[in-house]
Amino acid sequence: MFKRIDHIELVTSDEERAVRFYTEVLGFSVRSRFTVPGGLKLVYLDLGDTTVELMSWTETQPEPRLEGERLGYRMMALEVDDMQAALEALGAQGVECTWGPLVRPAYARAEIRDPDGNSIELRQWIDRR
Numbered sequence: 001m002f003k004r005i006d007h008i009e010l011v012t013s014d015e016e017r018a019v020r021f022y023t024e025v026l027g028f029s030v031r032s033r034f035t036v037p038g039g040l041k042l043v044y045l046d047l048g049d050t051t052v053e054l055m056s057w058t059e060t061q062p063e064p065r066l067e068g069e070r071l072g073y074r075m076m077a078l079e080v081d082d083m084q085a086a087l088e089a090l091g092a093q094g095v096e097c098t099w100g101p102l103v104r105p106a107y108a109r110a111e112i113r114d115p116d117g118n119s120i121e122l123r124q125w126i127d128r129r
Contacts, residue, residue: 001086002078006123007044007051009074015056019043022052075111077121083108086122 012018022028028045035041039058044051055074080086083101090097090112098119100110108124 001082001089002080004049004079006077006079006121006125007053008076009053009055009121011055011071011074013056013071015041015043015054018054018056019045022047022054028052075119075121077123080122080124083110083122083124086124 010018019030022045023030026047028047031044031046031051033041033043035058041056041058043054045054083103087097087101087110095112098111098113100108101122102109104126106125106127108126110122112120112122114120
């Protein structure tokens with residue numbers, strides 16, 4: 001059911017500084033960049049089969065843009081074969097979905113929490129480019 005860690009999300013206060021560090025120091029390559037509605041900027045960095053998703057906001061205020069956000073680790077994402085089957089299996093073990101599922105043309109996404117309240121994203125790729 002669970003395949004691998006799909007990506008790690010990091011919230012950064014300085015996107016370009018973080019990109020330089022991950023690419024020039026650690027050897028990651030930039031896969032894609034884009035801004036989503038609301039001003040959230042995303043940069044996907046790849047190293048082999050590992051992806052880091054850097055997150056920042058177009059406004060340069062030091063406060064996070066979403067309630068509960070902070071700089072640093074945001075969440076781990078696990079790739080699943082079948083989102084509905086994964087959510088049903090987790091529900092049978094008392095683990096409830098805290099967000100989603102959201103289905104887009106390229107992926108399905110949902111979130112759960114570990115016993116300490118840390119978010120874990122579940123991601124089913126439909127069309128990974």
